[in-house]
Amino acid sequence: MPDINSLNDLVVQVRRDILRQVHRVNSGHPGGSLGCAEFFVALFQVLMERNETFDMNGHNEDLFFLSNGHISPVFYSVLARSGYFSVDELNTFRHINSRLQGHPTTHEGLPGVRIASGSLGQGISVAIGAAEAKKLNNDAHLIYTLCGDGELQEGQNWEAIMYAAGHKMDNLIVTVDYNGQQIDGSTDNVLPLGNLRAKFEAFGWTVLDITDGNNLEAIIQGMTEAKELTGAGKPICVLLHTVMGNGVDFMMHTHAWHGKAPNDEQLEIALAQNPVTLGDY
């Protein structure tokens, strides 16, 4: 495992990548992306067992599915900085003829992406399918997926949550980006999620909370615990308590930056709060 300081440097660089991607095309979703920077770095740099080269079938490696596809800027940045493609390609985010579509897709053959997502609520189902295939193939590796908290308002999730427990999908770890915000406001105002822990538990899942979901060490510790709980007949849900817009003071604790890009001046302020570490693309 890389040391925690270099991982934190990577997080800062990922934040810069997110901000610069969305600023360049004046579109995209910085808020949720920033809130999950630490999670993606921990997942791809520490937690997942990954093969060197990308293969769609992903035999003998852990797989990740992004359900809330709108946080593509953080996904693309961490994929690129984990070696799936050149970081220079981040320049093409949301441009015409790019593999880095507004929402992730397999359609343009971008390494690291195994399913299209963007229309919400579909990722857990897909992850279950991949987890069933792992079991059929006697492949003991794990399936990870991330979904938004507001995304749980989509009914398909609850079909999937019921299935995963009923079919003992114990090679599946679903993480919920629990930031309490969605496009129109807080989840409490738009449609209250209620007690998510109790809901998952009632469906038969093992639930863990990572209360400081923007702290790398807390994430690594919590997710390592989640990994240790796999293989025991129950799917695992991690409630990752994050702050939307984390790392940029004026973007934090609000839904305002869910789907809005910073202007030139705002970008300058945001980047100044996150000085270059590994080098910009």
Place this chain on the structure above:
Amino acid sequence: MKKYIDTGKKDTRSGFGAGLTELGKTNENVVALCADLTGSLKMDEFKSNHPKRFFQIGIAEANMMGIAAGMTIGGKIPFTGTFANFSTGRVYDQIRQSIAYSGKNVKICASHAGITLGEDGATHQILEDIGLMKMLPGMTVINTCDYNQTKAATLAIADYNGPVYLRFGRPKVANFTPDNQTFEIGKAVQLQEGSDVTIVATGHLVWEALLAAEVLNEQNISAEVINIHTIKPLDTKTIIESVSKTRCVVTAEEHNYYGGLGESVSRVLAKSIPTHQEFVSTNDTFGESGTPAQLMEKYELNADAIVKAALKVIARK
């Protein structure tokens, strides 16, 4: 005229079940998923032969489509089974994003398509599914005509890499195509050679087209009958060659006029050889309860309707 023998009425869904059973033995990557309709879809034998490769999803079709998409990642070839209504309209966005746009090798197998589902009525009788599915980029759309062809199609789509919609039905209908035929995706089958009118039919209407051709023959009208089992990609060459000879066409399908085979044929002809056309189809309507035969008669989806349409289009030449 060629003579076609009904070797005994069988349901097309049983052809699917027989094909799936055979695939279970010959292709270990084939897995089957069902949303609480195992008996209706004739998936019982596969389930009993390969319990670990059969997945009972419950009444949750959206989840089934997502799980099927995910199973392809790992090399599986998922066959989903439920009624046509719940295989398409109910789960359109799941198919669109997780299967079609993602280019996943899922076989969406849909029984009880069309009005011949019968007594359950319009909530279950989808007449829009061909249109929904053919609009999806990269989706192959197949609508088979009898038991033998449905079995052959089921085997063939396992060997094709890409998303497929396979549409079949509930009632027992004439079984007249060859046993153990080779099914070629996208290749139309000329059943009768004729010179006065081309009848392009799909699904349950193919047998009706053959009956209609016999009636027309008695009136000294020579009808060419083409079985279009693959609506997308459409065998444009066979259609254009036939229409170049007959100069008029009747399309026949158990589906709405909007979005069906007839529109696909019109598009092809408009671009190359504009031709008089009549449509045997439902006309922007929902179905209702009744026996399949009653419904086919009321909604003019039978041999009589095809004969009338043929006479009408010939008169327009």
